[in-house]
């Protein structure tokens with residue numbers, strides 16, 4: 001498992017506090033827990049020197065979350081702003097949501113939960129809500145895309161003033177939509193531009209067949225993305241390594257440098273000038289103590305970003 005790891009690059013890792021002298025770096029962080037209170041995620045982010053953050057605003061496997069007490073939301077906003085995380089925190093919507101479902105009851109429940117997530121994100125002043133476009137469960141891609149787009153549009157209408165929905169590129173497991181960029185583009189076409197965007201995920205791209213270990217394929221991805229969506233860049237990126245075979249349509253995340261993507265792929269991504277303002281977060285296994293694996297990966301990535309030029 002350790003074979004792809006380049007030990008030399010580990011020595012170039014630079015602690016966050018020394019980076020201010022070293023030129024622009026993209027916002028880098030991780031998906032962190034809100035256990036205890038929502039603002040505890042900001043404490044955890046500060047401990048890891050994160051400049052970007054992703055959270056669940058409720059337990060991700062439940063249809064109804066505990067409301068966020070107003071004083072907790074206020075504390076979150078103040079702490080995030082003080083930590084320099086303003087505009088660089090996104091929420092990930094619960095996995096239960098399937099706005100593409102042909103089952104009306106499930107789809108309506110999904111739309112209602114998405115509205116709730118958007119309202120939470122508005123309250124916390126987040127930059128967006130990352131959403132999987134859903135699964136058509138046998139009803140066909142065209143019908144699924146249609147329902148997903150209409151469902152997201154409805155949720156946005158019911159949550160005025162909320163931040164954008166960021167539709168995530170998926171690995172395309174089963175009948176899940178979003179591995180084909182044309183599907184993402186077709187959904188975005190139906191949404192207000194200023195209230196919609198995309199999230200890339202390196203493990204999902206690989207699972208969907210994009211061999212992003214190759215620089216030419218990385219460039220081809222950008223071209224295909226622009227052609228399919230009319231958007232210049234993603235609004236967030238999930239940085240995950242993976243050990244699933246290329247194009248296997250499987251979705252499994254691995255620690256950075258411990259998978260088939262390898263360190264060089266992530267070096268190219270954090271050094272891509274098109275992404276210098278795009279929040280990038282880890283969604284990789286946490287290890288025994290919840291922080292040391294994220295800390296190791298973030299130090300590695302910050303070292304790459306500091307040595308780009």
Ligand SMILES: [Zn+2]
Nearest residue numbers: 092130132168
């Ligand atoms: Zn996701």
